[in-house]
Amino acid sequence: ITCPGVLLKDKGELYLSVSVLGQHKKTQCVPAAFPLFFQEKLVFEKTFADIVDPGDLVELLELDTTVLELIQLVPPVGNVLATYEENTRDFLFPDPKLTRGHHGFDREILMKRSSSFTGIAPKLRFSTSSLITESLLSSGRSHIQ
Secondary structure (H helix, E strand, O other): OHHHHHHOOOOOEEEEEEEEOOEEEEEEOOOOOOOOOOOOOOOOOEEEEOOOOHHHHHHHHHHHHEEEEEEEEOOOOEEEEEEEEEEEEHOOOOOOOOOOOOOOOOOOEEEOOOOOOOOOOOEEEEOOOOOOOOEEEEOOOOEOO
């Protein structure tokens, strides 16, 4: 996460919180100095037992919202510095772009800064990969995972 020229007044560590497909995960904490480097893979796995048609999966992903939050550990609770929200379908399967990302990064997004965050909006560089597989239920019906 980059945010040129921004110095944080609080020195509490930061982490990235990610919610997708009804699951919530967070990165390890990093020092409060931009740029922030989260060298982690967050893996989200979901089985859709009642989905047999890929079109139904697309609709379900469009109804789900992916939320990313940049949070600083400031006692007594964490302080949300910036957020990003997008429907899960567009987050996982963005429209193809004419240009590629930089140095192995597939995507760049601007986060929306909170009212307590001064300076420009943080830019998040990241990549996603998705794997959709079909498997059989014990009853012999197939479903999408």
